[in-house]
Amino acid sequence: MKSDNGAATRNADVYERLLGAGTTVQMNRAYESVDNTFAERLVGTLQFAVLNTLPGYAGSYPGELKGYDAEREARLSIDNLMGVLTRYFVDEYPHRPHRGTGINKASPRMKRMACRAQYGEIKPPSPEERRIHLGERQVVTTTSEGVCVSGIWYNSPKLQEFTGGKSKEVMTYLDPDDLRLVTIFSQDTKDVMTAQLRMVEFADMTLDEAIDSMVETVEAFPEEKLIDQKRYREARARRVREAGFAPDPRLPANYHTAEERRKVVESIANVEFIPMARSGPTVEPGSIMDPPVPTLSATHSECPKAIKAPVVHEAPPVPENPEVEAGSPEAQSPEEPTQTQTSKPLFAPITKSKL
Structure with a gap:
């Protein structure tokens, strides 16, 4: 092929495709x-x-x-x-x-x-050579349905046998003028795989015609699509109501009364909230400046020293026998209580945190 110095033909992409198709390139002088x-x-x-x-x-x-x-x-x-x-x-x-x-x-x-x-005539390149050297190259990932190239699906038994149900990255080559077949290469194998078109509608179209057809299908009839969307939403809402998947706000049984709410509150009122474990010595909020609690003595390690309550002296009872003299031992007042007979303290200081 003889060509001029134009940038449209003087680039690596064009040279790669021409050399792959067995074409000899001869450049000419500028102007x-x-x-x-x-x-x-x-x-x-x-x-x-x-x-x-x-x-x-x-x-x-x-x-x-x-x-x-x-x-x-x-x-x-x-x-x-x-x-x-x-x-x-x-x-x-x-x-x-x-x-x-x-x-x-x-x-x-x-x-x-x-x-x-x-x-003699120059034999044209085979369809596979056209796809490899002159076609559109794209890296895709395989699925259970084959490969999707430019929005068009291709599949073959050899491709599924190669993938084994796993997703693998492959290189695809597609002829824009013939969408019936696509050539597939992978780094995991030396075999050249060919996949067939799965959508018969695109069999006699070029790549540009197929893309235009998909765009037209998506953008066509906007008014009809609004009607379909409305009917779809209504039908889906009706199915959900009939299946009981979501509560119907129109039914009184789906509303909670004040009595039901009160019972729920009472059921959680007795729940004990256990505070988190503390990592060090702490005090109650607002008591950080309070004086320290007095330490316990060795003799009263289990119980702090009780505060004595005032002793109330009762009047001596009037003897029933009038003959008993006032100065007799029987007429004397009872002995005062000793240290061991001290009454129980009214309150004791708190030395341990209840938390």
């Missing part, structure tokens, strides 16, 4: 039309023989035709222009005499027949 007469002469002939006669033609470069308004004078649409170009390259150009080197006023059709008889 030298004679090095690429096949392309340059075609553009020149098209310009002067066809485009120059169409309304709205603005010349070879911007501003060539002074004072000519190409937009105002244009009469052809894009579809009409493509029709004119197609008719020219099919009906006129193959039969037009050429004066290039080695052609000697022969037409392209005559030279094609001579090359075919002398050198």
Whole structure:
């Protein structure tokens, strides 16, 4: 293939695909039309023989035709222009005499027949070679349904046997002009796998046509989709109510009365809340500045020293026998209580935290 120095063809991606298809690339010099007469002469002939006669033609470069308004004078649409170009390259150009080197006023059709008889035809690449070297490459992950390439599903028994029910990362190659098959490569195997299209609707479409069809399906009939969404929500709500999955707010049985709430509160009122374990000595809130609790003596380690309560002396009873003299031993008052007979203290200081 002979090409110019344009960036559209002078890049690694194009070279990789051309070399993979077995094509030899020959680059030409910049701004030298004679090095690429096949392309340059075609553009020149098209310009002067066809485009120059169409309304709205603005010349070879911007501003060539002074004072000519190409937009105002244009009469052809894009579809009409493509029709004119197609008719020219099919009906006129193959039969037009050429004066290039080695052609000697022969037409392209005559030279094609001579090359075919002398050198033979060039076999086109196989469908698999087209997919590998000229197709769209994409890294995807396998599933139980196969692989999804550009929103289109492919699957095959060989692919499922390779995955074994596990998700694996593979490299897919798809021909944009033929969606019936996709070629699959994986680092885990040297075998080349081929998967078939699972959606018959896209069998006779190109990749662009398939994507446009999916977009049209999603965006078409917005009013009808609103109706479907409304009916779907109503049907789902009815099914949930009938199944009892959610309580119906229209039924009184689904409401709690004040008496039921009171019983719930009473049931949790007796629950004991156990505080968290403390990591060190602490005090009650608000008592950090209180004086320390007195320590216990060794003799009263179990019980603190009790505070004595005041002793109340009762009046001596009047003897029933009047003959008993006041100074007799019987008439004397009872002995005062000793240390061991001290009454029980009214209260004792708190020495241990109840927490």
